[in-house]
Amino acid sequence: xxxxxxxxxxxxxxxxxxxxxxxxxxxxxxxxxxxxxxxxxxxxxxxxxxxxxxxxxxxxxxxxxxxxxxxxxxxxxxxxxxxxxxxxxxxxxxxxxxxxxxxxxxxxxxxxxxxxxxxxxxxxxxxxxxxxxxxxxxxxxxxxxxxxxxxxxxxxxxxxxxxxxxxxxxxxxxxxxxxxxxxxxxxxxxxxxxxxxxxxxxxxxxxxxxxxxxxxxxxxxxxxxxxxxxxxxxxxxxxxxxxxxxxxxxxxxxxxxxxxxxxxxxxxxxxxxxxxxxxxxxxxxxxxxxxxxxxxxxxxxxxxxxxxxxxxxxxxxxxxxxxxxxxxxxxxxxxxxxxxxxxxxxxxxxxxxxxxxxxxxxxxxxx
Amino acid sequence: xxxxxxxxxxxxxxxxxxxxxxxxxxxxxxxxxxxxxxxxxxxxxxxxxxxxxxxxxxxxxxxxxxxxxxxxxxxxxxxxxxxxxxxxxxxxxxxxxxxxxxxxxxxxxxxxxxxxxxxxxxxxxxxxxxxxxxxxxxxxxxxxxxxxxxxxxxxxxxxxxxxxxxxxxxxxxxxxxxxxxxxxxxxxxxxxxxxxxxxxxxxxxxxxxxxxxxxxxxxxxxxxxxxxxxxxxxxxxxxxxxxxxxxxxxxxxxxxxxxxxxxxxxxxxxxxxxxxxxxxxxxxxxxxxxxxxxxxxxxxxxxxxxxxxxxxxxxxxxxxxxxxxxxxxxxxxxxxxxxxxxxxxxxxxxxxxxxxxxxxxxxxxxx
DNA sequence: CTGAAAGCGCTTACAG
DNA sequence: CTGAAAGCGCTTACAG
Numbered sequence: 001x002x003x004x005x006x007x008x009x010x011x012x013x014x015x016x017x018x019x020x021x022x023x024x025x026x027x028x029x030x031x032x033x034x035x036x037x038x039x040x041x042x043x044x045x046x047x048x049x050x051x052x053x054x055x056x057x058x059x060x061x062x063x064x065x066x067x068x069x070x071x072x073x074x075x076x077x078x079x080x081x082x083x084x085x086x087x088x089x090x091x092x093x094x095x096x097x098x099x100x101x102x103x104x105x106x107x108x109x110x111x112x113x114x115x116x117x118x119x120x121x122x123x124x125x126x127x128x129x130x131x132x133x134x135x136x137x138x139x140x141x142x143x144x145x146x147x148x149x150x151x152x153x154x155x156x157x158x159x160x161x162x163x164x165x166x167x168x169x170x171x172x173x174x175x176x177x178x179x180x181x182x183x184x185x186x187x188x189x190x191x192x193x194x195x196x197x198x199x200x201x202x203x204x205x206x207x208x209x210x211x212x213x214x215x216x217x218x219x220x221x222x223x224x225x226x227x228x229x230x231x232x233x234x235x236x237x238x239x240x241x242x243x244x245x246x247x248x249x250x251x252x253x254x255x256x257x258x259x260x261x262x263x264x265x266x267x268x269x270x271x272x273x274x275x276x277x278x279x280x281x282x283x284x285x286x287x288x289x290x291x292x293x294x295x296x297x298x299x300x301x302x303x304x305x306x307x308x309x310x311x312x313x314x315x316x317x318x319x320x321x322x323x324x325x326x327x328x329x330x331x332x333x334x335x336x337x338x339x340x341x342x343x344x345x346x347x348x349x350x351x352x353x354x355x356x357x358x359x360x361x362x363x364x365x366x367x
Numbered sequence: 368x369x370x371x372x373x374x375x376x377x378x379x380x381x382x383x384x385x386x387x388x389x390x391x392x393x394x395x396x397x398x399x400x401x402x403x404x405x406x407x408x409x410x411x412x413x414x415x416x417x418x419x420x421x422x423x424x425x426x427x428x429x430x431x432x433x434x435x436x437x438x439x440x441x442x443x444x445x446x447x448x449x450x451x452x453x454x455x456x457x458x459x460x461x462x463x464x465x466x467x468x469x470x471x472x473x474x475x476x477x478x479x480x481x482x483x484x485x486x487x488x489x490x491x492x493x494x495x496x497x498x499x500x501x502x503x504x505x506x507x508x509x510x511x512x513x514x515x516x517x518x519x520x521x522x523x524x525x526x527x528x529x530x531x532x533x534x535x536x537x538x539x540x541x542x543x544x545x546x547x548x549x550x551x552x553x554x555x556x557x558x559x560x561x562x563x564x565x566x567x568x569x570x571x572x573x574x575x576x577x578x579x580x581x582x583x584x585x586x587x588x589x590x591x592x593x594x595x596x597x598x599x600x601x602x603x604x605x606x607x608x609x610x611x612x613x614x615x616x617x618x619x620x621x622x623x624x625x626x627x628x629x630x631x632x633x634x635x636x637x638x639x640x641x642x643x644x645x646x647x648x649x650x651x652x653x654x655x656x657x658x659x660x661x662x663x664x665x666x667x668x669x670x671x672x673x674x675x676x677x678x679x680x681x682x683x684x685x686x687x688x689x690x691x692x693x694x695x696x697x698x699x700x701x702x703x704x705x706x707x708x709x710x711x712x713x714x715x716x717x718x719x720x721x722x723x724x725x726x727x728x729x730x731x732x733x734x
Numbered sequence: 735c736t737g738a739a740a741g742c743g744c745t746t747a748c749a750g
Numbered sequence: 751c752t753g754a755a756a757g758c759g760c761t762t763a764c765a766g
Contacts, residue, residue, distance in 0.1 A: 010759055021737045026761060033762090034735055056487045057433065058759035061424045061742045068467070068488070076456060077687070082449035089443060089470055093481075098467045098488055100435070103456055114460075120423045121435070121465055286678075311653075320444070377743055388753045393745060400746090401751055425743035428758045 009050045018046035029054060060122060067097045069330055070118030072128040074106050078248070080275055080302065080319055081129070084152060087323020088127060095331055097124075106131050106248070112138045125149070125330040127323075130156045133215045148333030150326045155343070157215040162333070164325045164344045166317050168218045171348035172225025173232075175271060175299045175315055178350075180233045183358045184269040184297060186241060188260045189226050190253055190281050191273030192219040193244035201244060205237070222273045222301060241267055245277055253280025254287075261288055261296075268296065268359035275302030275317075282312070293357035301348075314351040321346060376417045385413035396421060427489060434464045436697055437485030439495040441473050445615070447642055447669065447686055448496070451519060454690020455494060462698055464491075473498050473615070479505045492516070492697040494690075497523045500582045515700030517693045522710070524582040529700070531692045531711045535585045538682050538715035539592025540599075542638060542666045545680075545717075547600045550725045551636040551664060553608060555627045556593050557620055557648050558640030559586040560611035568611060572604070589640045589668060608634055612644055620647025621654075628655055628663075635663065635726035642669030642684075649679070660724035668715075681718040688713060 015025035020039055027033035028043040029052070035043075046052075060066040069092055073081035085101060092099045100123060102114035108131045115138055118126065125148040130136055136156045142149050143161060151163040179187050193201065194217060204220070205227065213221055223242065230237050240263070243256045253272070257280060260267060270285075272278040278300035285292060292298045292311045299313040325344050382392035387406055394400040395410040396419070402410075413419075427433040436459055440448035452468060459466045467490060469481035475498045482505055485493065492515040497503055503523045509516050510528060518530040546554050560568065561584060571587070572594065580588055590609065597604050607630070610623045620639070624647060627634060637652075639645040645667035652659060659665045659678045666680040692711050 008759090012759080022759090023737060023739095023761080024735090026759095027736090030761075036735060039736080053483075054487055055428075055489060055759055057424050057428045057489050058742085059761070061422075061428060061744090061759085062761045064742085066424065066488075075453070076443075077446075077450050077453035079444075079446060079449065082446065083444050085468065086442070086444035086470065089468060093469065096484070098469070098484060100465045101452065101456060101468050102460065102465070103453065116420075117463070117465060120421055121433075122422060122424050375743095379743080389743090390745080390753060390755095391751090393743095394752090397745070403751060406752080422743055425758085426745070428743085428760085429745045431758085 009052045010055070011052070014043060014047045014050055014052050017050060018042040030059070064122070065124055065334070066122045067095075068121070068123045069097055069099045069327065070115070070121070070123035070126045071099055071101045072104050072111055072114045072118070072126065073101065074129050074131070075103050075248075076101055077103075078276065080153075080317070083319040084323035084326070087320040087325075088327040089323075091324050091327035091331065097331070104129070104131050108132045108136075115139070115142060119145070119147075123147070124334045127152055127326045127330055129153045130159075133157060133217065135159075148330055150329045150333075152322055152326045154217060155214050157212070160341050162326075162329045162342045162344075164322045164329065164346070166218070166322070166348050167345050168221035168348070169213070169225040169228065171315050171317075171350075172222035172271070172273065172301070173228045174225075174350060175301075175313070176226050176229035177233070178313075178356055179269045179271070179297060179299065180229060180235060182269075182297065182356045184267075185235060185359070186238065186265070186267040187226075187269045187271055188241040188243060188267040189223060189271045189273055190243045190245060190257050190260070190277050191223060192217070192246065192248055192277060193223065194219075194246055201242065202239070205239065205242065219273050226271060226273075245280075248274065248276045250276050250280035250283065253277040254283045255280075257281040257284035258287065261285070261290070269356075270296060270298050272298065272300045275300075278302065293355050295360065297356045297359075299356070311355050313356055315348050316351055317348045318346045376419045377422070378419070381410065381414045381417055381419050384417060385409040397426070431489075432491055432701070433489045434462075435488070435490045436464055436466045436694065437482070437488070437490035437493045438466055438468045439471050439478055439481045439485070439493065440468065441496050441498070442470050442615075443468055444470075445643065447520075447684070450686040451690035451693070454687040454692075455694040456690075458691050458694035458698065464698070471496070471498050475499045475503075482506070482509060486512070486514075490514070491701045494519055494693045494697055496520045497526075500524060500584065502526075515697055517696045517700075519689055519693045521584060522581050524579070527708050529693075529696045529709045529711075531689045531696070531713070533585070533684050533689070533713050533715050535588035535715070536580070536592040536595065538684075538717075539589035539638070539640065539668070540595045541592075541717060542668075542680070542682055543593050543596035544599070545723055546636045546638065546664060546666060547596060547602060549636075549664065549723045552602060552726070553605065553632065553634040554593075554636045554638055555608040555610060555634040556590060556638045556640055557610045557612060557624050557627070557644050558590060559584070559613065559615055559644060560590065561586075561613055568609065569606070572606065572609065586640050593638060593640075612647075615641065615643045617643050617647035617650065620644040621650045622647075624648040624651035625654065628652070628657070636723075637663060637665050639665065639667045642667075645669065660722050662727065664723045664726075666723070678722050680723055682715050683718055684715045685713045 011025050015022040025043050027035045028040045104111035111131045127150050129152050133156050149161040155163050245253045245256050272281040290296050301315045302317050378392050382389040392410050394402045395407050456466050471478035478498045494517050496519050500523050516528040522530050612620045612623050639648040657663050668682045669684050
């Protein structure tokens with residue numbers, strides 16, 4: 001019983017039934033321009049009776065606004081993006097906007113394709129977790145075309161776009177400071193630290209200063225916080241404890257964690273520097289039959305809210321808030337705000353419930 | 368440096384530069400109708416030189432197709448929907464489609480609003496996890512308007528729409544059969560079992576037959592599997608072991624789980640009947656310092672892939688596949704397939720790694 | 735405040 | 751195979 005095209009109720013039939021011009025019907029139904037109370041009532045009544053539904057495509061074609069936000073996440077299946085998208089969708093809904101979601105899988109090429117599709121669909125603005133941080137011509141093109149871009153989680157060099165990020169360095173520093181205060185001296189860090197983007201690990205660790213840390217992926221910033229804490233405590237870092245997984249994969253993180261736990265001179269604490277990595281690290285610990293925090297203290301960045309119930313200390317990123325902030329920025333820009341790019345930095349919170357124990361056999365002033 | 372409206376490259380400028388009519392330019396660029404090799408080359412060249420980007424809004428207005436799928440999830444933040452949406456987005460991308468994501472939070476009213484917005488945006492089809500299973504007039508309206516609806520995870524009574532679901536009853540039965548085979552006789556089930564939708568629990572448990580189980584929420588179907596297994600084994604069920612959480616909340620499930628674990632005559636095994644519930648149940652177990660599976664066997668429905676590494680037996684729903692199947696169905700319908708409604712039922716898989724122990728102090732033929 | 739006309743950027747019959 | 755004209759469903763100046 002599909003409705004034939006000709007059956008569709010348009011503003012023309014509403015205008016006819018109300019005995020007004022389509023212009024007037026449009027003014028009433030679209031909520032723009034002026035109209036008298038009387039005609040307004042007549043048009044509304046006619047629209048009601050016909051069960052009129054506006055076609056937003058037609059409006060969008062004229063106004064150039066579709067009331068749609070384009071989102072390019074790395075991977076919506078990842079709970080980080082799932083939660084951010086929830087925040088975005090909440091804000092969008094409140095303003096009558098929709099959100100089109102795409103995944104880049106951290107590939108610049110896919111990101112480019114996604115942006116292209118979203119541009120053709122005439123989205124009003126973009127929220128992107130950029131794949132490349134050393135410049136992104138296709139995102140610059142978007143901005144040049146007059147559509148706002150808000151970066152989330154990361155910052156691209158030379159892009160005049162708003163951003164919403166977390167102070168990863170401070171949060172990581174705080175975690176490691178606590179582990180050090182509990183007496184730990186061998187703290188392994190398991191993190192993504194992708195090589196292609198990140199550059200050389202030894203150079204990074206060696207350099208006292210890292211000028212461009214803002215344009216590093218979050219895992220590098222967290223490594224920096226890890227190093228900061230050691231430096232401040234005067235504890236030297238064994239390079240063998242810095243483990244680079246190279247991809248956002250729990251399985252890969254599991255292998256890396258097993259390796260560091262099975263090696264000689266085992267660390268007494270682990271800092272899992274990314275949400276997905278945490279999962280793999282926990283698998284490794286479980287597989288070895290170690291107990292947290294008795295055998296090993298564990299601090300995880302991001303995610304699973306129940307981890308803290310198992311003696312795991314968790315740093316929780318305000319991911320939903322990041323989505324909300326990003327969406328609010330986009331909407332402000334769409335609404336005409338053309339102030340200089342804003343860079344919102346949110347703080348991650350150490351969950352209260354997790355516990356850090358002193359290293360085995362050592363009794364220090366715990367926290 | 369925002370591009371002024373007048374700067375926008377349309378098919379008109381491309382046609383001019385190529386020295387052809389807009390109709391011909393449209394035929395070449397849109398890939399429809401006939402055109403000679405020579406003109407095709409000229410138009411392509413002109414489009415390239417001008418960096419022409421089609422406006423899909425205009426095309427959609429004429430063709431009535433937007434190449435967009437509307438998705439109404441209960442909550443994209445929930446990993447179930449996040450994974451399903453990933454599957455949907457993958458299929459959509461492969462066909463040049465986009466996906467607009469909305470959340471209903473299990474509210475019929477929100478679902479109605481979301482559907483309304485998506486209709487106005489002229490999406491070609493819907494994938495919905497319906498909030499109400501006893502009939503849904505607004506979804507029936509969508510179908511009457513000629514747009515396909517594919518239900519995911521659940522089935523609405525009287526709706527002539529495709530569906531993709533999981534055989535929850537069989538999967539739950541299988542889990543409980545294993546627990547029973549390991550010697551467990553007191554197996555608690557922690558599940559959502561919302562009262563408003565589900566009806567009376569005692570009646571449900573008492574009735575030997577449940578004719579309309581297809582139109583129950585998944586948690587009820589799983590309870591049925593739990594009952595099936597007991598019946599088949601000739602083990603009677605203590606009603607006190609059936610715990611209804613009433614909402615998809617880890618916090619609520621934690622309280623319910625604590626209650627059943629702290630009560631007298633504690634169960635020797637737990638079956639957490641939903642993904643979100645599993646999280647709360649694990650929190651409760653951790654908070655009580657119990658070890659799985661030594662102190663207590665635990666089987667969880669859905670989700671977290673690392674759980675099985677901690678001695679927890681997991682039933683994994685093929686959620687990504689559900690999204691893929693749903694998207695493929697929608698695309699087929701959009702493509703003109705008007706065969707009778709299809710009901711795809713996928714099987715959940717028991718993860719291999721989890722272990723079920725015999726109840727404490729009992730030594731039975733395990734598994 | 736209201737209406738007749740033009741137009742958003744494309745595609746669709748219809749002639750040729 | 752190609753072009754002139756009409757039109758998708760709205761909104762936008764422009765008169766009145």
